[in-house]
Amino acid sequence: MITVSAPGKVHLIGEHAVVYGEPAIIAAIGKRTFVTLEKSPSFVYKDGRFDEATEFSLEEAFEKAGEAKKLWQECFEKKDFSQLFAFVKKDYYGNYRKAAVGLLAKKFGIDHGLKIHIHSEIPAGSGLGSSASLAVALTKGLAEFAGKRLSLEEIYNTAFELEHFIHGTPSGGDHSPPCYGGLIWFQRSQPRNIIKSLKQEIPYQLENFVLVYTKEPEKNTGELVQAVRNLPEDYRNPRIKEIGLMTEEMKGALIRKDFFKVKELMNKTQRILAELGVSVPEIDEIHEAVKAIGGAAKLSGAGGGGVMICYHEDNEKLNETIRSLGYEPLETDLGVEGVRVE
Template identity: 60%
Template sequence: MAVASAPGKVHLIGEHAVVYGEPAIFAAVGMRTFVTAEKSDRVGYKDKRWGHNDSWSLEDVVAATDEVVGLWNACAQKQEFSELFSNIKANSYENYKKAAIGAAMKNLGINGGISISIESQLPAGAGLGSSASLSVAAVNAIAAEYGKSVSKEETNRIAYELEKIIHGTPSGGDNSACCYGGLIWFQKPNTILSLKEEIPYKLENFILVYTNQPEKTTGELVQSVRNLEENLRNHCVHEIGRLAKDMREALKIRDLETMKRTINRNQQILAKLGVSTPEIDEMVSAIKEKGGAAKLCGAGGGGMVLCYHEKKNILLETIRDLGYEPLETDLAVEGVKIENENSNT
């Protein structure tokens, strides 16, 4: 039996634009997904969050993997992934679960069965990278159970393939942040840069707030932005890219006013892209009135909001006055790790 864990992530800046090749800044958050893997003659999937406890034959998993990967390729040709999303959401995401495990095992060169059990501190659909955290931890746990050594680069590559199955065209930033941890500068296709040396201090006075469960999945929200009028989308995307560069420079010199302006402007553009909600807009407005900054996290449509104020007590009071409970967590934490060493390989 092998156990691996990976953190979630937040976008400090760069949501949606990162899909189109603009830079983004990610921070790994101090909430983790734990995956326990154990060899089996079948493929098992247990997730305590949803009460899932499934078991399939190896042949069934291979067939589902081939079907979903083939469907992804067909959707990629059209740049329209609605059919994929409908397929993987059927039967409590059964096709996704089969295909994700099957793709992980295929990429790891494993032909045997595996049973995985999942425990996560991350709410799904909140913009905290719950699926990426799961993908990264699962790849490491499965590899460890079979005595295979995988580098972080290889873990990240395989996790990205799993992310594509559920999200269609993710940027790869979520899985990179969950894999490497810390604070990273990410830009497609392959720029993953640790910002530890240029931003060595601890990021303080950031608070997360969960608003509600998004009605749409990450993939559906990404598709909704893709479906916008091209000139509008491109203008917004390019401005978010410029804001990411401004944020990096502001963080280097601890220019808090520029950082706040950048966060607030990022949120305005995300609202223009149609991925904010009335609840998020209300919270952002209240925090701005108090001299702080706030923006949605991840794909949007609800979920988590990242809030900042130099005076944390003002931030906490404002959030509670709106009827929400603030979530204090560390940023830029350690990436994926093996929690135990399997001695039965």
């Protein structure tokens, strides 16, 4: 039996601007997905977040992996992934489970069944990278079980293949923190995105950060990105550029451990994201309340609800403020270790 875990992720700064080629800083968070594997006659896949276990044969896993790859190619050519998304979500993501296991079993030469048990501390659909964390942990777990010692880059590239089944054309940003850990400098670029670990420059974990789940967004990430894209260029572009410059400043502030500057940059970024139309009253309320006690708070990810990231030197004061508004704070360190064998 073997257990592997990988952390979730949170955008510290740079969301939305990253779509336009500006940098973002993404952090591995102290909430993890655990994958436990043991040999079995068939494959039995159980995710603690869902009631149903999925049982299937190796042949069925290979078949679903082939179907998913073929469907991805067809959807890519049509520039419409709705058919792929419907396929992977079927039967509580049963097809995704089979396709993911099939792809990994083929890659690593696994010729027998496995009991696969998933336990995740990361709420699904929270914007904290639950699917990316799972893809990285599954990849590492099945590789270890097959006696393969993959480099982090190999784990990253393989997990990226799995993420294509869930997200169509993922950026690669979400599963870099679960893989490498720490803080990640991410920038879209051609022919390859820039993904750089900041461990050498910022070797410490960031403490006193709190995550708050506000509400389920009414619009998905794609719709929110499109809403920003629809803004007049002369209104949108200077704000996008400003977020990019503040991401550069944030890196410098973290290197210097200047958390007064970190707070200033978080609050400024939230103001600009609100101007871009991706904030909501719940986020604005928390932002103003945390700012009033000398802290910082901003949305993280696409916005429209979802997760906020908050910071104050006095964790107790911060938690009290958040609870007074009817929300439950989730305390976590940022910049934690990436994928590992437990």
